[in-house]
Amino acid sequence: MTGPLFNFGAGPALLPPAVLKRAQQQLLDWQGCGLSVLELGHRSELFQQITQAAERDLRDLLAIPKEYRVLFMQGGARGQFAAVPLNLSGQGRQADYIESGYWSRCAALEGEKYCTAKIIDVRCQREGLSAIKPMSEWPISDQAAFIHYCPNETINGVAIDEVPDFGERVVVADMSSTLLSRPIEIKRFGVIxxxxxxxxxxxxxxxxxxxxxxxxxxxxxxxxxxxxxxxAQSHSLYNTPPTFAWYCCGLMFQWLKAQGGLAAIALRNQQKAAKLYEFMDAHPFYINRVHPAHRSLMNIPFWLLQSDLVDLFLQQAQGVGLYALKGHQVVGGLRASLYNAMPFAGVNTLVDFMSAFLQHYGSANPQCGGR
Incomplete structure (x- = not known):
């Protein structure tokens, strides 16, 4: 391989080169203080400069209202699967869990350990493709302590772009794969x-x-x-946090602001995803099983018409610098994750490779041509 490497992994995902270089430069000596950023005490004034700047930039990017707290926690989304019901439902109260794919199902199964979970499956089929029922058709409970849903299923490639409007009910959203990919209206949610x-x-x-x-x-x-x-009372410093990860998040927020903010990054994300979807729609050798109304812009799963070619596809893709395109083990196939840091060059290289692969291995099958 002689060209650049593009990481299409769903997570840990690629980081912008500018962020990596900045972290590298400050690794040994943070802003001339003589200490590595890895060595700063989490309660020190120096580290407080990092945390305060990170929260300030995040609030600017998302336009977070003053009546919302920002917490930097640990444990991943799976930790939050338990934290949400234990923080919000009290003793045994009911909560509504919207099931739209793998991760929302995982959240519901964890949540029912701590509350009475009503699992509402909103998946459906439209024109033979995976889709989601409109929110107006979700049978939400009046007595639910909260409504939990996942706007983007990274494994299934299904997105719920409809903005929630459930009155006074508390809406909780797992935005692990979409937060900071576009502007959102924070006030529509109780917890993100x-x-x-x-x-x-x-x-x-x-x-x-x-x-x-x-x-x-x-x-x-x-x-x-x-x-x-x-x-909230301890400013996310109840125990020693992952200080370097927190610092890197702050660098990411600065990078996003330098890109023009979330409106600009959203347009780029739409354009990147559109290019890949348009190519697949025109060449049925590549199969996406999600209805266009619910396609994810972040995670695009797809399959080959000739499934026995998947391993060869992955091998040759990696040879030209296209890394981590293997689909999740739950669904198989292939997957391209197009997070904020994925440049247009990565999508262009992927589409060019897919075109060449099709010409070489799909030309014998008449179903593989354009529509």
Whole structure:
């Protein structure tokens, strides 16, 4: 391989070269203080400069209202699967869990350990493709402590772009793979959480954005490390956090602002995904099984018409610098994740490779031509 390498992995995902270089430059000596950024005490004034700047930039990017707290936690999204019901549902209260794919199902199965979980499957088929029922058709409970859903299923490649509007009900969203990929209206949600290893930064940090009035509702059995109120009171410093990951998240927020903010990054993400989907739609040798109305812009799973060619596809793709295109083990096939840091050059290289692969291995099959 002589050209650049493009990492299409779903997470830990690629980081912008500018962020990596900045971290490299400051690794040995952070801003002339004589200490590595890895060595800064988490309660020191120096590290507070990092955390305060990170929160300020995140609030700017997402236009987070003052009545919301920003928590930098640990444990990934799976930790939040337990933290959400234990913080919000009290003793045994009911919660509605919207099932749209693998990760929302995982959240529901974990949640039912700590509350009475009503699992609502909103998946359907439209024109023989995977789709999601409109939110107006979701049978939401009046007595639910919260409604939990996942706007983007990284494994299934299914997105729910409809903006939630459930009145006074508390909406909780697992935005692990979409937070910071586009502007969102924070006030539509009571809690947003996201693990970092997609668009936010390296693995280790989990962001939680929570409305103030939802603090103080925790079950007594809640472990302190998952307690939103305690984490808010301690400014996310109840214990030693993953300091380097937090620092890198701050660099990512600065990078996003330098790109023009979330409106600019959203347009780029739409254009990148459109190029790949348009190519696959025109060449049925490549199969995407999600209805266009619910296709993810972040994670695009696809299959080959000749499934026995998958291993060869992966081998040759890696040979030209296209890395981590193997589909998740739950569904198989292939998957391209197009997070914020994926440049247009990566998508262009992928499409060019797919075209060449089709010409070489699909030309004998009349179904593989254009539509």
């Amino acid at each position: 959480y996201a693990c970092a290893q997609k668009n936010i930064g390296p693995a280790g940090i989990t962001l939680v954005i929570i409305r103030d009035d939802l603090l103080g509702r925790a079950d007594q059995a809640l472990p302190s490390i998952l307690n939103y109120t305690l984490m």
